[in-house]
Amino acid sequence: MNFRTFAAFVGPSVFMMLLFIAFPLVSVFKQSFYVTQPIYETVEVETCTPGFLTQTCVTEEKSIPKLDEHGEIITQTQFVGLESYRNVLEPERAWRAISEGSWSVLSTINFWKALRFTLTFTLITLPLVIGFGLAIAIVINNAAQAIRGPVIFVSLLPFIITPVIGALSINWLFRGDGILTAMLEWWLNRDIALFAQAWTIELLMMLYRVWHVAPFAAIVFYAGLQTVNQDSLESAVIDGASRWQRLKYIVIPHLMPLIIFVSMIHLMDAYRVFEEIVGFSSQGYVISLQWLTYDFLVPDQAGNRSISRASASAMLTMVGIVILLIAPLRRTWRDHKGGH
Amino acid sequence: MKLKTLILAGAMSVASGAAWAACSFENPVPLKSLSAGFEAWKAVTDAMAECGNFSASLDQEFREKQPEAFAANPALYQIGGVSNATLVPLLNAGTIRPLDDLVAKYGQDLLPNQLIKVDGQTMAIAMMVNAQHLMYRSDILADLGIAEPKTYADVLAAAEKIKEAGVVEYPLGGTFKTGWNLGQEFVNMYLGEGGEFFADGNMPAINNEKGVRALETLKAMTAYMDPEYLVSDSTYVQQQFQQGKIAMANLWASRAAAMNDEAESQVVGKVKMAAAPMGSAAPATTIWWDGMVLAKNMSDEEADAAFRVMMEGIDAEMVQANNDVAVWLNPAYTPGELAAGAAASAEAGAKPYPASGPMGIMHTALGNGLADYLTGAKDAQTTLADIEADYLTAAKEAGLVSN
Numbered sequence: 001m002n003f004r005t006f007a008a009f010v011g012p013s014v015f016m017m018l019l020f021i022a023f024p025l026v027s028v029f030k031q032s033f034y035v036t037q038p039i040y041e042t043v044e045v046e047t048c049t050p051g052f053l054t055q056t057c058v059t060e061e062k063s064i065p066k067l068d069e070h071g072e073i074i075t076q077t078q079f080v081g082l083e084s085y086r087n088v089l090e091p092e093r094a095w096r097a098i099s100e101g102s103w104s105v106l107s108t109i110n111f112w113k114a115l116r117f118t119l120t121f122t123l124i125t126l127p128l129v130i131g132f133g134l135a136i137a138i139v140i141n142n143a144a145q146a147i148r149g150p151v152i153f154v155s156l157l158p159f160i161i162t163p164v165i166g167a168l169s170i171n172w173l174f175r176g177d178g179i180l181t182a183m184l185e186w187w188l189n190r191d192i193a194l195f196a197q198a199w200t201i202e203l204l205m206m207l208y209r210v211w212h213v214a215p216f217a218a219i220v221f222y223a224g225l226q227t228v229n230q231d232s233l234e235s236a237v238i239d240g241a242s243r244w245q246r247l248k249y250i251v252i253p254h255l256m257p258l259i260i261f262v263s264m265i266h267l268m269d270a271y272r273v274f275e276e277i278v279g280f281s282s283q284g285y286v287i288s289l290q291w292l293t294y295d296f297l298v299p300d301q302a303g304n305r306s307i308s309r310a311s312a313s314a315m316l317t318m319v320g321i322v323i324l325l326i327a328p329l330r331r332t333w334r335d336h337k338g339g340h
Numbered sequence: 341m342k343l344k345t346l347i348l349a350g351a352m353s354v355a356s357g358a359a360w361a362a363c364s365f366e367n368p369v370p371l372k373s374l375s376a377g378f379e380a381w382k383a384v385t386d387a388m389a390e391c392g393n394f395s396a397s398l399d400q401e402f403r404e405k406q407p408e409a410f411a412a413n414p415a416l417y418q419i420g421g422v423s424n425a426t427l428v429p430l431l432n433a434g435t436i437r438p439l440d441d442l443v444a445k446y447g448q449d450l451l452p453n454q455l456i457k458v459d460g461q462t463m464a465i466a467m468m469v470n471a472q473h474l475m476y477r478s479d480i481l482a483d484l485g486i487a488e489p490k491t492y493a494d495v496l497a498a499a500e501k502i503k504e505a506g507v508v509e510y511p512l513g514g515t516f517k518t519g520w521n522l523g524q525e526f527v528n529m530y531l532g533e534g535g536e537f538f539a540d541g542n543m544p545a546i547n548n549e550k551g552v553r554a555l556e557t558l559k560a561m562t563a564y565m566d567p568e569y570l571v572s573d574s575t576y577v578q579q580q581f582q583q584g585k586i587a588m589a590n591l592w593a594s595r596a597a598a599m600n601d602e603a604e605s606q607v608v609g610k611v612k613m614a615a616a617p618m619g620s621a622a623p624a625t626t627i628w629w630d631g632m633v634l635a636k637n638m639s640d641e642e643a644d645a646a647f648r649v650m651m652e653g654i655d656a657e658m659v660q661a662n663n664d665v666a667v668w669l670n671p672a673y674t675p676g677e678l679a680a681g682a683a684a685s686a687e688a689g690a691k692p693y694p695a696s697g698p699m700g701i702m703h704t705a706l707g708n709g710l711a712d713y714l715t716g717a718k719d720a721q722t723t724l725a726d727i728e729a730d731y732l733t734a735a736k737e738a739g740l741v742s743n
Contacts, residue, residue, distance in 0.1 A: 035737055037737070037738055037739025038432075038738075038739055039739070040739055040740060045458060045459055046457070046458070046459055046460065047456075047457070047458050048455070048456065048457040048458075049424060049456060049466075049627075049629060049692045050453040050454060050456070050466045050469055050627075050629050050669055054453060055452065055453040055455075055457075056691075056692055057457070061540075062696055062697075063542060063696075063697055063698065063740055064432060065432050065433075067433075067434050071434050071435075071636075073432070073433055073434075076739075084737075087733050087737070104717060107717075108712050108717050108718055108726070110708075175568065175571065176566065176568060176576075193566070193567040193568050194568075195568040195570075195571050196567035196568045196569075196570075197715075198715075280571075281517065281518070281571045282571075283518040283519055283708070283711070284517075284518030284522075284570035284571070284711035284714075284715070285570065285711070285715065295708070298404075299403070299404060299429075300700035300701060300703060300704045301403065301425035301426055301428070301695070301700045301703065302425065302428040302429055302432075302695070302696065302697045302698075302699065302700025302701070303403075303407055303428065303429030303432070303433075303697075303700065304697060304700050304701050304734070304738045304740075306734055306737050306738070308737055309733075309734075309737060
C-alpha cells in the first residue's frame with residue numbers, strides 16, 4: 001500500500017483520536033496545574049426568606065463574586081504547580097500515618113482509601129475473571145453442537161446488561177430485606193445486613209464484576225479454543241495425558257496471548273471501577289479512584305466544583321493504570337520479539 | 341405497579357385539569373421552565389401549562405443545567421424552579437431578574453412572606469416550604485404509654501422502650517445516606533445546638549462542643565436504626581414507615597402525604613406529625629423553601645408573560661386541588677394534620693437553611709466525612725477536624741478563602 005492510500009485510510013481516525021482523546025488529555029493535564037476561581041468581594045446582604053406566616057430577615061456578610069460590565073463573573077487563573085496533586089494525595093497526613101504505622105488512619109484519607117479498594121478490587125477480580133472465563137469457554141466448547149448457540153447466548157447475557165443497571169439490580173436484591181437477603185436470612189436463620197459494613201459490600205461488588213465480565217473473557221477464550229492444534233491434542237491423548245495435563249501443557253500455552261489480552265483489558269476497566277460505587281451507593285464505606293474524580297467534579301448546591309483536583313485525580317488514575325499495565329505489556333513485547 | 345401509578349397519575353391529571361377553571365388569560369409568548377421533578381412541581385407546571393405556549397422540564401439534574409442555561413443570551417429557559425440552596429449560584433452569576441415591577445403589576449394575590457428579598461429587591465417567589473420534622477406512630481407510642489417526644493433525649497428514651505417492647509423491627513428511621521442526606525442531618529443537629537458554621541473570612545467553625553454534641557446524638561440514634569442506615573435516603577425511610585418497620589423518624593414534610601396513601605401504606609392514619617425534636621437551642625431542623633425565578637436574559641414582554649403564567653401556576657385553584665401535596669404558601673391553603681409538623685417546628689423557632697457558597701462546600705464535606713465517625717473509624721474531634729481541613733482545601737480552590 002502506498003503512503004497516500006495509507007494516509008487516506010488512517011487519517012480520519014488519527015484526527016478523531018487527536019480531537020477526542022489527545023487534546024482533552026492535554027487540557028486535563030494542563031488544568032491540573034492551574035486553578036481558576038472567581039474574584040470574591042465581601043458585602044453585607046440582607047436576605048429575607050419565608051418563615052411560617054412571617055418572614056425571617058437576616059443581614060450577614062456574604063462572599064459575592066464580582067461581575068464585569070457584561071454581567072459575567074470575573075475569574076482569575078493562576079499557576080499553582082503541584083498544589084492540586086498535593087491536595088489530592090495529602091502526602092503529609094499520609095506520611096504521618098505511615099510513620100506511626102497506623103493503617104486505620106491512612107485508610108481514612110480519601111485518596112489512599114480509594115487506592116486501597118481500587119487495587120484490591122482489580123487484583124482480586126483479575127484471576128477470577130480469567131478462571132471463570134476459561135471454565136465457561138471450555139464448557140461451551142464441550143457442549144453438544146445442538147445446544148451450543150443457546151449456551152453461548154445465555155452465558156453472554158450478563159455482559160449485555162448495562163453496568164449501572166446491573167449494579168442497581170444487585171443492590172435491590174440484597175439491600176434491606178431484598179429477596180436474596182430474605183432468603184439467606186431464612187436459610188441461616190439469623191438477621192443479615194449486607195450493606196452495614198465494608199467487607200460485605202466489597203464482596204458483593206467483586207461478585208458482581210466477575211459475573212459481569214467473565215462472559216467477555218469466555219467468548220474470547222472460546223474463539224481461541226477453536227484454533228488449538230487438534231493433532232497435538234490427539235497425540236497427547238495417545239501418550240496418556242490426562243484432561244488436566246492436556247489443559248495445562250497444550251491449551252493454556254496456546255491461549256496465553258489471549259489471556260494477556262483479556263488481563264490488560266480487565267486491568268484497565270477494573271482500575272476505573274465506578275458503576276459499582278454508584279449502584280451500591282457505598283460511598284460511606286468504600287470509594288474508588290474514579291469515584292473520587294467524579295465527586296470532585298460534581299457541583300454542590302451552591303455551584304462550586306473542584307475542577308483542578310478532579311484533573312489531578314484523573315491524571316493520577318491514568319498513571320496508576322500505566323503502572324499496572326507495565327507487566328503484561330513487557331511480556332507481550334518479549335513474546336513478540338521472541339516470535340521473530 | 342409502576343404502570344398502574346402512571347395510568348392513575350395520568351387519569352388524575354386529566355380529571356383535575358378538567359376540574360380547574362382554565363387559565364385566566366391566553367399566553368401569546370412561547371415559554372419554558374426548568375425545575376426539580378417532585379410532586380409539587382408537577383402540580384404547579386400542569387397549572388401553568390393551561391395558559392398555553394408553555395412547556396416544562398421536570399429534571400432531577402436541574403441544578404447542574406440551570407446556571408449554564410440561564411447564563412445563555414437569550415436564556416434557554418425563562419422560568420426556573422429553585423430552592424434556597426439552588427438560588428445561590430444564580431444570584432452569584434447575576435442571571436436572574438429582580439421581580440419588583442412585576443409583583444406590583446400582577447402580584448396582588450401574593451403573601452408578603454412569599455417574596456424572597458435580597459438587599460431589598462425581590463429575586464424569587466416562594467411557593468411552598470419544606471422541613472424535616474418528627475413523624476411517629478401514634479398507636480405504638482400510645483400503647484406503650486410514651487408521650488410525644490419533644491427533645492432528642494425523649495426520642496432516644498422512647499426508642500429504648502420501643503426496642504424493649506419489640507413491636508417494630510427498628511424503633512428509628514433516618515435519612516443517613518452518605519452524601520447530601522447525611523450532611524443535612526448534621527446541619528439540622530448542629531443548628532439545633534445553636535452552632536455557627538463559619539467564622540470571619542469563611543473560615544470553618546464546626547470543631548467545637550456543639551459539633552461534638554451533634555455528632556454524639558447522631559451516633560446514639562444509629563443504635564436504634566436499621567444497620568444499613570448509611571444507604572437509606574428519604575424514599576427508603578418513607579417505605580420503612582409505610583411497611584410498618586419503624587416507629588419514628590425525622591422526615592421531610594413533603595413525604596407526609598405518602599403515609600396516608602392507601603395504595604402504598606399499611607399505616608394509614610397511624611402516623612402523627614409533630615415538631616422536630618429540640619436541640620439545646622432550637623428545633624433540630626432547617627426550613628427550606630421552593631419557588632420560582634425569572635431569567636435576566638429575555639425581553640420585557642417575555643418576562644411579563646412569564647410572570648403571569650407563574651402566578652397562574654401557584655394560584656388558589658391549584659393549591660385547593662393539590663392541598664396535601666405540599667405545605668403551600670398561599671391564603672387558599674388549609675393546613676391539615678399533615679402540615680402540623682412543619683408548622684410546629686417553624687413556631688418553635690426552626691432556622692432557615694443557611695444557604696451560601698461556602699455552605700455548599702461545607703455540606704459536601706460533611707456528607708463525605710461523617711460516615712467515618714458513625715462507623716467508628718475516627719473519634720468526634722478528628723472527624724470534625726478532618727471535615728474542616730477538607731472544607732478548607734475546597735474553599736481555597738474555589739477562591740472563597742484566601743491562602
